Amino acid sequence: xxxxxxxxIAGGALAVILGGIGSVLGVATAGRSAAGVVxxxxxxxxxxxxxxxxxxxxxxxxxxxxxxxxxxxxxxxxAPVELTTAQGWQLFAACMPIAILGLLSAIWQGKxxxxxxxxxxxxxxxxxxxxxxxxxxxxxxxxxxxxSILMIxxxxx
Amino acid sequence: MAVMRVNxxxxxxTRLKKRLAIAVRGHKLLKDKRDEMIRRFIELVRKNKELRExxxxxxxxxxxxxxxxxxxxxxxxxxxxxxxxxRQVELKVSKQNVMSVDVPKIDYEEKSQEGxxxxxxxxxxxxxxxxxxxxxxxxxxxxxxxxxxxxxTCQMLADEIEKTRRRVNALEHIMIPQMEETIKYIxxxxxxxxxxxxxxxxxxxxxIEERNIExxx
Amino acid sequence: xxxxxxxxxxxHIFALENKLLSRDKVExxxxxxxxxxxxxxxxxxxxxxGVSELDGPHDYEKMLSGEIQRLYEFFQTISPxxxxxxxxxxKYDFHNLKVLLKARYLGRDEDxxxxxxxxTLPLDLLKEAIKEEDYSQLPDYIRQALKxxxxxxxxxxxxxxxxxxLDKAMYKHIFxxxxxxxxxxxxxxxxxxxxLINIRTFLRVxxxxxxxxxxxxxxxxGSELDEDFFFxxxxxxxxxxxxxxxxxxxxxxxxQGVEAFLDTGSLSTYERLMDDFLxxxxxxxxxxxxxxxxxxxxxxxxxxxxxxxxxxxxxxVNNLPSQIIRxxxxxxxV
Numbered sequence: 286x287x288x289x290x291x292x293x294i295a296g297g298a299l300a301v302i303l304g305g306i307g308s309v310l311g312v313a314t315a316g317r318s319a320a321g322v323v324x325x326x327x328x329x330x331x332x333x334x335x336x337x338x339x340x341x342x343x344x345x346x347x348x349x350x351x352x353x354x355x356x357x358x359x360x361x362x363x364a365p366v367e368l369t370t371a372q373g374w375q376l377f378a379a380c381m382p383i384a385i386l387g388l389l390s391a392i393w394q395g396k397x398x399x400x401x402x403x404x405x406x407x408x409x410x411x412x413x414x415x416x417x418x419x420x421x422x423x424x425x426x427x428x429x430x431x432x433s434i435l436m437i438x439x440x441x442x
Numbered sequence: 443m444a445v446m447r448v449n450x451x452x453x454x455x456t457r458l459k460k461r462l463a464i465a466v467r468g469h470k471l472l473k474d475k476r477d478e479m480i481r482r483f484i485e486l487v488r489k490n491k492e493l494r495e496x497x498x499x500x501x502x503x504x505x506x507x508x509x510x511x512x513x514x515x516x517x518x519x520x521x522x523x524x525x526x527x528x529r530q531v532e533l534k535v536s537k538q539n540v541m542s543v544d545v546p547k548i549d550y551e552e553k554s555q556e557g558x559x560x561x562x563x564x565x566x567x568x569x570x571x572x573x574x575x576x577x578x579x580x581x582x583x584x585x586x587x588x589x590x591x592x593x594x595t596c597q598m599l600a601d602e603i604e605k606t607r608r609r610v611n612a613l614e615h616i617m618i619p620q621m622e623e624t625i626k627y628i629x630x631x632x633x634x635x636x637x638x639x640x641x642x643x644x645x646x647x648x649x650i651e652e653r654n655i656e657x658x659x
Numbered sequence: 660x661x662x663x664x665x666x667x668x669x670x671h672i673f674a675l676e677n678k679l680l681s682r683d684k685v686e687x688x689x690x691x692x693x694x695x696x697x698x699x700x701x702x703x704x705x706x707x708x709g710v711s712e713l714d715g716p717h718d719y720e721k722m723l724s725g726e727i728q729r730l731y732e733f734f735q736t737i738s739p740x741x742x743x744x745x746x747x748x749x750k751y752d753f754h755n756l757k758v759l760l761k762a763r764y765l766g767r768d769e770d771x772x773x774x775x776x777x778x779t780l781p782l783d784l785l786k787e788a789i790k791e792e793d794y795s796q797l798p799d800y801i802r803q804a805l806k807x808x809x810x811x812x813x814x815x816x817x818x819x820x821x822x823x824x825l826d827k828a829m830y831k832h833i834f835x836x837x838x839x840x841x842x843x844x845x846x847x848x849x850x851x852x853x854x855l856i857n858i859r860t861f862l863r864v865x866x867x868x869x870x871x872x873x874x875x876x877x878x879x880x881g882s883e884l885d886e887d888f889f890f891x892x893x894x895x896x897x898x899x900x901x902x903x904x905x906x907x908x909x910x911x912x913x914x915q916g917v918e919a920f921l922d923t924g925s926l927s928t929y930e931r932l933m934d935d936f937l938x939x940x941x942x943x944x945x946x947x948x949x950x951x952x953x954x955x956x957x958x959x960x961x962x963x964x965x966x967x968x969x970x971x972x973x974x975x976v977n978n979l980p981s982q983i984i985r986x987x988x989x990x991x992x993v
Contacts, residue, residue, distance in 0.1 A: 518754065
């Protein structure tokens with residue numbers, strides 16, 4: 286196998302790994318806060334669960350990019366395309382937006398979710414507002430996802 | 443006025459007269475004593491009132507301070523703050539004679555150890571309102587003792603004045619008039635006896651003279 | 660036992676904040692006609708169990724100490740970092756030490772003014788150590804202080820000195836732990852507290868006309884205002900302290916507090932402002948759902964609440980007008 290293929294697969298793997306790590310950390314942070322609230326007020330389980338789940342999307346985005354990439358280089362169909370080193374680097378770079386941004390945005394979204402959960406703990410009727418605030422962080426992960434998809438699609442093999 | 447049941451004799455009369463003289467003299471003395479006691483009493487009562495108002499005012503303030511200190515500190519902390527006093531007061535109660543009344547006299551001696559602050563607590567954990575209360579209370583102590591002394595004296599004097607007044611009244615309205623009446627009665631009775639015996643003598647003399655004329659005639 | 664994470668504790672505490680007394684409950688309590696009416700308002704709150712166990716309104720102190728005990732037990736289980744939260748409870752240990760030491764020097768028992776629970780060390784341990792004069796079981800910071808006291812009391816017993824040495828030891832320990840933990844928030848809190856207490860001590864010492872030597876014994880360590888500062892200011896009129904501290908965060912507290920003190924000779928305003936300031940400092944930094952701030956905030960809010968209830972109850976039991984109660988009332992946290 287050529288170096289190009291190795292690079293492309295490494296890019297996809299990083300997207301999954303980093304996005305996943307970010308989500309794990311984010312969901313864990315938010316989860317601790319959620320547990321604290323539910324310990325005192327079990328009725329709020331529904332709204333805090335939603336908030337806790339939000340940082341989980343970055344991991345999914347990472348995986349999505351990995352799939353698109355795999356489709357692109359034919360890994361899924363069982364007929365891998367032979368890539369040049371330059372193409373490999375291109376695909377690797379295209380994965381980076383979601384890999385890096387997924388990692389960071391998930392961690393910070395987890396913290397925001399924590400704050401929103403704390404807010405919900407104080408006032409139950411603010412779950413919707415907390416959700417909006419937390420989703421704002423998501424925007425940039427979505428932009429990165431978009432950038433990654435467009436880049437992968439745009440690369441000529 | 444009732445007359446005493448006495449024998450209307452000359453001896454009794456002399457005795458009564460002596461008693462009357464003593465009673466009148468006693469009455470005058472007691473009256474003087476009463477007047478003097480009332481004068482002193484009024485003086486003391488005035489001083490008492492003044493002192494009492496003063497002490498009460500300061501005490502109210504000190505207790506108010508204390509109350510507020512108590513409000514911002516927990517009971518335990520407050521009690522810990524004051525549990526080890528640095529000042530001790532020794533009281534000596536003796537007697538003093540005012541107009542033959544034994545009134546108490548309170549002397550006190552403060553035994554504060556040299557160099558020890560009168561505030562026996564740390565300043566970090568206690569409220570500042572406690573200082574004020576402690577200072578006022580320790581200021582007020584001598585005056586409270588004085589007040590106690592004066593107030594007790596007033597009470598005892600009042601008792602004594604009441605007793606003396608009753609004695610003066612008894613002498614003035616009962617004993618003296620009674621004795622005067624009795625003396626009058628005895629004198630009258632004795633005058634009466636005198637007149638009776640004189641009449642009797644004159645009658646006897648008349649009878650003797652009649653008998654003499656008859657025998658000579 | 661694994662400690663709960665800070666995020667968990669903070670969120671749990673955010674949920675609990677709803678149960679703190681609100682401004683409007685406090686207002687209703689101040690306006691209540693009698694002590695039992697205050698209890699009625701309290702029985703609508705978290706204090707309901709405490710209230711129901713009372714024999715009468717005069718018993719409220721029992722309810723409050725029960726609350727402190729509950730608070731300590733709760734923090735034992737929830738605190739992500741007991742070493743830091745314990746700093747807010749060691750004052751009860753030091754209170755007990757003062758009582759036990761004074762009782763030993765007086766040669767009598769004063770067990771009824773010990774604070775049974777709330778301290779970080781078992782009371783029996785303290786009792787035993789003081790009675791036997793064997794301090795080997797005690798933590799270092801207490802042992803050193805006790806040794807110092809024993810030495811100082813050899814010559815003559817001075818209750819002020821006992822308290823002063825213990826207060827100093829307590830703050831020294833607090834700052835040692837803060838330094839070790841490198842927690843800027845707690846360090847700043849205690850530094851400002853020590854500053855404000857030292858200023859109060861200065862004002863009190865001025866009021867009773869004592870010397871700098873006397874003040875020096877009472878100053879707490881760890882304060883940004885050192886002995887030299889107070890040495891200088893002791894020679895100047897009291898109001899100069901306001902200008903010196905105008906740039907501090909608590910400059911306003913000192914200004915208003917000192918003005919009220921010079922006006923009325925009473926420190927009640929200063930003390931209220933001081934408590935309010937420290938609480939608002941914590942209040943301002945409590946919106947960190949992943950930090951220790953909300954946890955400390957809740958602890959202080961709870962202590963503040965107990966203080967508020969005590970002020971109101973003392974006022975109501977003694978039939979003080981609402982005005983006097985309100986003057987001393989602290990702000991609420993929520």
